[in-house]
Amino acid sequence: MHVSWTEVVKECALQSWYCGLDLCNTFATARHLLAQPYPILEVVYSAPAHTSQLFPNVPPAPGMSCAGEDRSIYRRGARRWRKLYRVNGHIFQAKRFNRRAFCAFCQDRIWGLGRQGFKCIQCKLLVHKKCHKLVQKPCSSEHVDPVEIKDDANGESTLGRASSVRSRADPEPPLPDTPPAPAPAVREDLEPGSQRQYSLDDFELIRVIGRGSYAKVLMVELKRTKRVYAMKVIKKALVTDDEDIDWVQTEKHVFETASNHPFLVGLHSCFQTPSRLFFVIEFVRGGDLMFHMQRQRRLPEEHARFYAAEISLALHFLHERGVIYRDLKLDNVLLDHEGHIKLTDYGMCKEGVRPGDTTSTFCGTPNYIAPEILRGEEYGFSVDWWALGVLTYEMLAGRSPFDIAQAADNPDQNTEDYLFQVILEKTIRIPRSLSVKAASVLKGFLNKSPSERLGCGESGFMDIVQHPFFKSIEWEMLEQKQVVPPFKPRLEGERDLANFPPEFTDEPVHLTPDNDNVIADIDQSEFEGFEYVNPLLMSLEDCV
Structure with a gap:
């Protein structure tokens, strides 16, 4: 019976997937059985459809979807499950x-x-x-x-209780002691040396470069200096309750802290209008790791080691300042024009965490959530090292450690609850094609017990620094950006958007007109003191 090499390749890929075998060894066995030389194989990009890979094919162009690709398996927005x-x-x-x-x-x-x-x-x-x-x-x-x-009339406080009971269907009358929101002050040109504030009129909106469930991100130019920035725009109407307001304030504080580190996206300024909040942040024009992984499918080990080391330094910086990041994923790791990484999006961060402190908010992007969060346990910085393990696995293997064979064909297995069950119970299988050191670091980061996880022991971050996988890393030089990145994004200029998905960059650049009825329902007092200008960046601009 004649067996085509296409069938052999598919069967070998399937067997190596299920049995955890090295794909090359499986091909060697098939060659021996069929007693014919190796053909030129396109196997790297032609895994069978039911092996649930992260990147199943070669996309027709960088940033575009692969044939048969289910985008819901990644680029999932992070969420908070409210307690x-x-x-x-x-x-x-x-x-x-x-x-x-x-x-x-x-x-x-x-x-x-x-x-x-x-x-x-x-x-x-x-x-x-x-x-x-x-x-x-x-x-x-x-x-x-x-x-x-x-x-009371004398200005002294007295205790009172309203006795009326009102159906939830009835509209709530406005509170009498809540003053109306003041109209935004008209900005005048400030004298040199005075505290500068920004408004939307100071920026030219150039292009849409990203969009999330709460915000839109634009590429903008500061008219006065012609410098290019990214602008994150959040509608106040979507900031619906006290927790959302707390998270916006936390993101602002972390942005301010992050401005002092080479591998974190920093803040230029914040301002607001009656309907929106604006974060003006660094524009990192090399695209995100998700975009580049779509082209590369998987990364060479030295590339993954370099990115994992820079990410580790960024996380360690945040941890030392009492911040749990909680949203590490390919989408949030950007590459600058030189090829160094920068973490962005601090909307999931928890600040004010001292050594030994824990928190319990159920939040994150499903594929990266640590087991201790799913178990409902109190947790600390350990969840970031777990997420780094998931991300490093994706870089090295080209797929998630929690992909399930034939999940797309079984609706019961293609659910969030089933994914959480897999994270909690499934033994993570390390591809045999990886080196011993790579397998060791993945097992260390992906230990389901946070007390035994790499980076969570008594030596903390030093356990990561001294791990054999990172032996070739010069950590001090790396932190000073004196190590040449293994990959440099191709860019033709400061405004080149070739590394951003066209699904965003093709969007029209405009902000929808304000709705007076929506603005009237917004409690503007919740956003008092949101305005901010980074003094370091301001001094650099004044030198222009």
Whole structure:
């Protein structure tokens, strides 16, 4: 019976996938059986459809989708699953109160930093966190006015409780003691040496370069200096509650901190309009690792080692300053014009974490979420080292460590819950084509026990520095950007967008007109103090 080499190649690829065998050894066996010389094989780009690869084919052009490619298996937006506490019919959620409020159970004032208490998302009942389990009155799913402090004629505070009960279907009247939002001040030209503030009029909008669930990213030019920046635009209407506002403020703070590191995208300035928030950040024009992985499919080991080392330095910098990144993925690793990496997008960050501190927010991009998050455990910096392991695996193997054979053909296995089950329970199989050192570092980062994970022991980051996989890295020179990157993106100029997906760059560049009704519903006081100008970048601009 004649067996075509196409069938042999497919069967070899399938067997090596299921059995964890080296593909070259499998071909050697097939050649011996068929007793004929090797043909020229296109096997690298022709894995069978049911082997669920990250990049199944060669795209027709850089940045475009491959034939039969399911884009939902990557470029997934990061998410936060909100914590809800159910007690006696109430559904409580942690909230930050920007007015003086009192607990409906103990009548004491709710005070403190951050999200000080709980609020029922149905009846709007306010309680201390410590009191929420003691609430006896069942939730009626009707709005109950919160306990507030009212000022009497002498300016002294008195305790009062509104007795009216209002159906949730009825519109809530505006609070009488909330002053109307002030109109944005008209910006005038400032004298040299005075504190400069920016507005949308200072920038020319050039091109769309990215889009997420909350924001759009534009390439812009500062008219005064002709310098090119990226501008992240967030609609205030999408920042719907206290947690969203906290996350925007956290992202701003981390951007400010990141401005001092060579492998983190820094902040130029922040400003706002009645409808939007604007982050003006560094423009990194080499594209992201996801874009380049689509072209390369997998990276040589020395390339992956270089990127993993620079990412490690960036994460270590954040960790030393009490920040858990929590959203490491190919999309968020950018390449600059020289080929060095820069991490971007700090919307998932948790700040203020001291050594030994933990947090418990269920958040991240599904394919990169660490097992301890899925188990509902308290966690710390360990989740970033797990994500680095997933990303390094993708760079070396060209696929996710959690891809499931035939998942696309089985709807029950093509779900988020099934993916989480795989992350928690499946043994991660390291491709035999990788070196011993590469396999060792992957096993270290992808240890399901955070206490035993590489980078999480008593020596912390030094365990990564001293790992045999990174033996060839000169860490001090690397941090000073004195090591030549293994790959330099092809760029024809400062505005070259060849390394950005055309699905973004082909979009029209405009901001939708403001809707007065939407703006009227926005509490502008929540965004007070958002404006910011980086003094370091300002001094550089003044030297132009």
